[in-house]
Amino acid sequence: MEHQAMLHRSIFGGGVQFLLGPHMGMNEHNHSLISITKSRFFSKHLISQRKCFKSSISCSSEKLNGPHERKENTAKVIYSVAPAMGHNKEAHPECSSRVPAIVNALEKLELTPKFRGSEIVQLQNFRTATAEDIASVHTKSYIFGLEKAMEQASEQGIIHIDGSGPTYATSTTFNESLIAAGAGLSLVDSVVEASKTSENPPVGFALIRPPGHHAVPKGPMGFCVFGNVAIAARYAQRVHGLKRVFIIDFDVHHGNGTNDAFYDDPDIFFLSTHQDGSYPGTGKIDNIGHGDGEGATLNLPLAGGSGDIAMRTVFHQVIVPSAQRFNPDIILVSAGYDGHVLDPLANFQFTTGTYYMLASSIKQLAKELCGGRCVFFLEGGYNLKSLSNSVAESFRAFIGEKSMATQLDEFGFLYDEPSFKVKQAIDRIKHLHSL
Numbered sequence: 519m520e521h522q523a524m525l526h527r528s529i530f531g532g533g534v535q536f537l538l539g540p541h542m543g544m545n546e547h548n549h550s551l552i553s554i555t556k557s558r559f560f561s562k563h564l565i566s567q568r569k570c571f572k573s574s575i576s577c578s579s580e581k582l583n584g585p586h587e588r589k590e591n592t593a594k595v596i597y598s599v600a601p602a603m604g605h606n607k608e609a610h611p612e613c614s615s616r617v618p619a620i621v622n623a624l625e626k627l628e629l630t631p632k633f634r635g636s637e638i639v640q641l642q643n644f645r646t647a648t649a650e651d652i653a654s655v656h657t658k659s660y661i662f663g664l665e666k667a668m669e670q671a672s673e674q675g676i677i678h679i680d681g682s683g684p685t686y687a688t689s690t691t692f693n694e695s696l697i698a699a700g701a702g703l704s705l706v707d708s709v710v711e712a713s714k715t716s717e718n719p720p721v722g723f724a725l726i727r728p729p730g731h732h733a734v735p736k737g738p739m740g741f742c743v744f745g746n747v748a749i750a751a752r753y754a755q756r757v758h759g760l761k762r763v764f765i766i767d768f769d770v771h772h773g774n775g776t777n778d779a780f781y782d783d784p785d786i787f788f789l790s791t792h793q794d795g796s797y798p799g800t801g802k803i804d805n806i807g808h809g810d811g812e813g814a815t816l817n818l819p820l821a822g823g824s825g826d827i828a829m830r831t832v833f834h835q836v837i838v839p840s841a842q843r844f845n846p847d848i849i850l851v852s853a854g855y856d857g858h859v860l861d862p863l864a865n866f867q868f869t870t871g872t873y874y875m876l877a878s879s880i881k882q883l884a885k886e887l888c889g890g891r892c893v894f895f896l897e898g899g900y901n902l903k904s905l906s907n908s909v910a911e912s913f914r915a916f917i918g919e920k921s922m923a924t925q926l927d928e929f930g931f932l933y934d935e936p937s938f939k940v941k942q943a944i945d946r947i948k949h950l951h952s953l
Contacts, residue, residue, distance in 0.1 A: 593639040593720040595916040596708055598701035600726040604690030607676055611863060611900040612741040617725050620896075623906030627922075629913045637917050639720065644704035646696040647749065651703060654752035655745050655779050660737050668692045680738045687743070691728070695743040698726035702750045705893050710758045710848070713889045721881050721916045722893035723853075725909070729897045731773030731852045732798065739775060740798055747852050747895045748779045751786050754848050760891070761785055764846035766837060767792075768829075768876055769854020769897045770864040772801030772817065776852065782811040787844045791832055793857070793864050794819035794943075803946055816840055818947050821939040822865035825932065826872045828940045833879055835944055839953045841883055848891040849884045855899030855908045859932065863900050867932055871923035873908040877915035 601617035624630050631638050652661055664679065664687070671677045672689040679687045705722035712719035730747060732740030747765060754760040765780075767773040767790040777800065780786040784807075792801055807815035818836060820828055841849070855873060857866035877894075884892035894912070899905035907926045914921060947953065 592636045592716075593712075594637050594718075594918065595723060595913055596639045596641055596705065596712075596720040597723040597725055597913075598641040598644055598705055600694070600698045600701040600724070602690070602694035602698060602727045605688055605694045605728055607686050607688075610684065610686065612728065612898075614727075615902060616899065616905065617727055617896070619902040619906045620725055620909045623910050624913065627910050629910055629917075634917070638913065641701070641704060641708060645700045646693070647699035647703060647744075651699060651749055651753060652696070652744055654756065655735060655748045656733070657736050660735070664695075664738070664743070665692050679743075680740070685738045685741055685743070687738075691743060695728055698724075698728065699730075699744050699746050699749050701726050702746050702893065702895055703753050706750050706754055706758070706848075709891055709893055710754070710760070713891050717890070718885070719890045721877075721884070721890075723909075723912070723916075724893065724895045726896055729854075730895070731767055731769060731776050731854070731897050732771070733775040734778050735775075740771065741898075742775060745775045745779060747773075747850050748776045750850055750893065750895070751780070754850075755785070758848075760847035762844065762846045762848075763787070764841050764844055764849045764888075765789065765852065766849065766880060767852035767854070767897075768857065769852055770857035770861070770866050771797050771854065771898060772799075772819075773852050773897075774798050774800040777801065777805070777815060777817070780811065781807055781815055782809040784810045784814050787814045787816070787840065787846065789816040789818075789837060789840055790852075791818045791820060791829070793824070793866055794821055796822075796864055803943065804950065806950060813951065814844075816947065816951055818943060820866075820943060821936040823867060823933065823936050824940055825859070825867040825935050826869055826875070827935050827937070829868065829872050830875060831940065832944060833876070836947055836953065838883060840951065841887055843953075846888050848888055848893075849880065851880060851892065851894040852897045853894040853909075853912070854897035855905045856897075858899070858901065858904040858908060860901045860904040861899065863898070867935070869923060869927045869929070869932070870904065870907050870911050871921055871927065874911040874915045874921040874923055877912035881916055 603614045606614035631640055668689055671687050676686050679685055702724040705724055709719050709722045728743040730742045730745045733742040733745045751763040754763055763786045765788045770793050772792040773790050776788055780788050790801055801817040805817050807813055856863050857868040859867040884890050911923055
């Protein structure tokens with residue numbers, strides 16, 4: 519316990535320090551603390567740098583024009599792919615196999631531009647995030663520290679950058695995290711631009727990693743490096759003048775990083791559904807915001823075993839009225855697929871059909887409230903099969919195609935949901951938030 523307390527202070531206390539472990543894990547007798555005092559992050563050379571990696575993705579800061587813009591205006595879904603192949607630790611739940619598994623499933627199920635023409639568009643050109651983008655949510659000391667830690671990662675292969683959970687980094691993590699955040703921001707650009715000329719702009723989906731909703735302003739946490747959704751929310755406000763941002767987080771774990779970033783902000787409404795008592799233990803039902811932001815945070819912990827019935831009820835009785843009252847200019851979604859019954863890291867029993875319902879319902883909500891402006895960001899999901907199928911079902915929902923979930927799921931292992939506990943939680947939320 520003493521060692522764990524030291525780790526927590528070293529990362530989140532006064533200055534930013536990273537506890538670096540050897541390749542195979544932490545060794546409490548052989549570690550080194552690197553204190554970060556300077557950074558090259560804000561140098562013009564790094565800011566203008568555009569890293570590309572071996573994949574079908576072309577990374578560029580240039581805006582799309584001509585035929586690409588016309589495709590976006592007629593598309594039903596537009597997605598970006600940033601798999602962070604160098605940010606990898608074998609046998610770790612959050613490994614480099616995740617995004618490729620999704621991409622392969624989309625291809626196999628014929629949900630790519632190759633098969634769907636202009637209905638589905640992959641954003642081939644996107645920029646990396648800049649210093650200004652990241653610093654809109656995270657402290658400069660954290661950004662500087664992570665960049666500097668890449669030198670140590672180059673020497674050791676894998677380092678551990680989070681004392682409260684197994685969050686790792688490799689020598690490519692910093693740049694690949696910038697690419698991931700930038701891929702999401704570029705989708706915000708595309709969706710917002712399309713909404714200016716179309717009543718039915720495409721839904722955006724950032725198939726990116728590392729995930730982001732656990733990353734707090736002062737540091738990394740829970741597999742997450744930069745808060746991709748939080749950064750996109752600030753970007754939508756700063757660049758596009760979209761004042762009111764509604765964030766839905768349906769990952770099975772509480773998005774504590776996003777929660778903390780906007781806890782006193784009345785213009786960004788953060789709504790999280792998550793498994794009660796699961797990692798990281800935050801997101802209590804009476805955490806509703808602070809100061810001017812009181813009431814603009816809604817945390818709904820649900821009992822283990824909650825499934826499709828619970829999520830449908832929550833959507834219609836909690837999410838819809840909250841969004842209608844807030845009246846957002848854009849909806850952003852932390853799309854975690856680790857609530858699936860097959861996922862190894864939690865105890866919900868969502869089926870693939872649950873995610874079809876969520877995608878379809880959120881798209882409709884965005885159409886009714888904010889001109890269809892909506893972007894999904896990949897968060898958790900660690901069973902590659904259920905993750906891939908669930909994202910594919912989300913794509914089907916976006917294009918208005920019938921669900922294939924019954925062909926993808928086996929229902930023999932489902933059990934009765936804790937309906938009474940779910941009702942109790944919903945009733946309390948309605949009272950707290952006057953819904």
